[in-house]
Amino acid sequence: MSQEILRVQKISGHAGSVPGEDTQRQYTVCKLIDTTTCIGCKACEVACMEWNDLPFGETVFDNTYQTMPETRWNYWNLILFNEHEREDGTLMWLMRKNQCMHCADPGCLAACPSDGAIIQYTNGIVDFQQEKCIGCGYCITGCPFNIPKFNKETKRVYKCTLCTDRVSQGLEPACIKSCPTGCLHFGSKDDMKFLAEQRAKQLRDHYNFPNAGVYDPPGVGGTGVIYVLHDAKQPELYGGLPKDPSIPLSVKLWKGPLKWLGNLAMVGGLIGLFVHYLRYGPKDREVEVKEPHEGAQP
Amino acid sequence: MSEHADQILPHGRVLRYPFLERANHWLAAISYIYLLLTGLAFWSPWLFWLAWLMGGAQISRTLHPWVGLFFFYAVMRMYGYWAPQMHTAEVDRQWWRSLNHYIQNEDDKMPPAGRYNAGQKALFWSFFYGAIVLLLTGIVLWLPEYIPWNLRWLRYLCVFLHPVAALFTIANFMIHIYMSVFAERGAFDSVIHGDVSLEFAKRYHPGWYAELIRRREAAASRK
Numbered sequence: 451m452s453q454e455i456l457r458v459q460k461i462s463g464h465a466g467s468v469p470g471e472d473t474q475r476q477y478t479v480c481k482l483i484d485t486t487t488c489i490g491c492k493a494c495e496v497a498c499m500e501w502n503d504l505p506f507g508e509t510v511f512d513n514t515y516q517t518m519p520e521t522r523w524n525y526w527n528l529i530l531f532n533e534h535e536r537e538d539g540t541l542m543w544l545m546r547k548n549q550c551m552h553c554a555d556p557g558c559l560a561a562c563p564s565d566g567a568i569i570q571y572t573n574g575i576v577d578f579q580q581e582k583c584i585g586c587g588y589c590i591t592g593c594p595f596n597i598p599k600f601n602k603e604t605k606r607v608y609k610c611t612l613c614t615d616r617v618s619q620g621l622e623p624a625c626i627k628s629c630p631t632g633c634l635h636f637g638s639k640d641d642m643k644f645l646a647e648q649r650a651k652q653l654r655d656h657y658n659f660p661n662a663g664v665y666d667p668p669g670v671g672g673t674g675v676i677y678v679l680h681d682a683k684q685p686e687l688y689g690g691l692p693k694d695p696s697i698p699l700s701v702k703l704w705k706g707p708l709k710w711l712g713n714l715a716m717v718g719g720l721i722g723l724f725v726h727y728l729r730y731g732p733k734d735r736e737v738e739v740k741e742p743h744e745g746a747q748p
Numbered sequence: 749m750s751e752h753a754d755q756i757l758p759h760g761r762v763l764r765y766p767f768l769e770r771a772n773h774w775l776a777a778i779s780y781i782y783l784l785l786t787g788l789a790f791w792s793p794w795l796f797w798l799a800w801l802m803g804g805a806q807i808s809r810t811l812h813p814w815v816g817l818f819f820f821y822a823v824m825r826m827y828g829y830w831a832p833q834m835h836t837a838e839v840d841r842q843w844w845r846s847l848n849h850y851i852q853n854e855d856d857k858m859p860p861a862g863r864y865n866a867g868q869k870a871l872f873w874s875f876f877y878g879a880i881v882l883l884l885t886g887i888v889l890w891l892p893e894y895i896p897w898n899l900r901w902l903r904y905l906c907v908f909l910h911p912v913a914a915l916f917t918i919a920n921f922m923i924h925i926y927m928s929v930f931a932e933r934g935a936f937d938s939v940i941h942g943d944v945s946l947e948f949a950k951r952y953h954p955g956w957y958a959e960l961i962r963r964r965e966a967a968a969s970r971k
Contacts, residue, residue, distance in 0.1 A: 465793040520897070561907070563790040564805055584805040586790065587892035591903040600893035605806070698900075700908040708908070709792060712915045719919060723926045730853045733931050734951065 456618045460570035462562030478574040479617060480642040483547050484649055484678040485688060487633035490515055490529050490545040497628035498527035523599040526610040527625055530689025546688040550597045550610035552576045552674025557697035560705055561592030574674045575614050580606040594695035642676060649678045669696035756964060761943040769829050773939050776822035779815045786812045787914055813890040823879040830872060833863055840866035862955035874920045881913040
């Protein structure tokens with residue numbers, strides 16, 4: 451974790467290179483969530499709202515302990531509850547703290563057309579800059595985790611910032627600070643990965659969870675939020691955590707080959723038409739050219 | 749005296765586009781140019797400055813869908829005005845086969861086009877179908893927050909199809925501008941003042957010209 455001002459590494463909708471990119475090395479930060487020791491107390495939900503000064507909205511009761519069905523523009527941190535029945539008939543109460551995953555390869559940033567509306571700091575935090583957001587909602591389409599949420603009044607999109615303001619001052623995010631069981635950890639990606647693997651091994655070796663593992667999906671280049679799961683083979687059980695998330699194919703095609711083909715076709719078309727005009731000219735040119743000649747003929 | 753299409757005017761001119769058709773064309777043209785410039789701003793970071801030119805990116809994002817509705821309305825009006833004249837005829841198939849002569853300005857070697865040649869018909873239909881695809885996909889892009897998570901494939905589809913349809917219309921648009929402003933003199937005038945010379949009709953639309961003359965003679969013989 452760095453004490454210095456956060457430096458930008460990636461910028462959405464930006465033509466050209468990123469100013470200051472790679473001039474200084476910063477630790478990639480990471481939040482580790484151990485779902486096996488989460489008790490669903492929602493202290494992190496409250497801490498998130500308090501620190502980020504988010505206005506509180508109505509909760510939705512649907513016969514579970516879950517505060518609402520999914521995160522909102524003003525509710526960035528939500529524990530998802532699932533009562534899972536195992537093959538032997540016993541109950542497992544799965545709880546997963548859901549928030550922005552801070553992907554190394556963020557789909558929101560790839561899809562965003564507005565220069566600088568979404569940035570990734572060199573420490574890996576993906577942050578929305580609402581003053582540059584144009585409210586197109588492409589980030590909603592780019593995200594494989596259903597995280598960016600649109601505010602209909604401000605016409606801007608919001609999500610978890612991983613408390614960039616706190617992290618830039620050397621503090622841990624608010625959710626981490628509030629956790630009473632120690633299931634949340636914050637540090638460098640390498641350290642968190644090590645800790646997570648250690649815990650997963652413990653679960654496999656001593657707690658009879660042979661499928662325990664770490665969720666750090668490679669499809670989005672790894673994430674700045676990683677989970678320890680009792681059953682890493684079925685992440686879907688944890689409130690629909692996608693098994694192999696990636697930027698949607700259509701977004702990749704649109705921002706990749708289609709853009710280059712389209713640009714090539716448009717520039718090629720302009721050049722083609724210009725060359726045609728030089729080579730053949732307007733259709734009735736010979737009228738102008740011939741008529742004075744015809745008049746001059748005896 | 750009310751004007752009507754194909755009306756023969758004094759000084760060897762003929763009315764090709766009555767007032768309402770012209771006005772509708774410019775509703776479509778102005779809205780399309782706005783959509784093109786703001787759309788290109790969202791298409792590539794290299795063109796994002798266009799959004800600032802158009803009054804700012806937030807305003808562009810807000811107005812683009814509404815202007816799109818005007819564009820769609822105008823294209824549907826065009827369908828009402830011109831669709832009956834846009835069906836492919838045998839002469840159009842010959843026209844496509846002689847395309848290289850058309851490109852090389854050898855219009856005397858072209859089959860006699862009617863009121864619209866095959867290229868203009870293709871333009872018409874590409875904008876008609878293009879506008880439908882752009883509207884349907886555009887509505888999804890307009891209000892992405894109303895598309896529930898389990899229908900996200902709709903967003904994935906539309907985010908790709910919208911630019912594809914737009915590029916398709918841009919190709920047609922570029923040729924349309926080139927033909928009407930640079931290649932066929934008199935064409936641009938006709939969509940402002942409505943009339944073309946009979947020479948223009950004879951040169952670019954011989955089938956239409958023959959029809960005009962035939963009708964004029966039929967009218968004269970009735971008197």
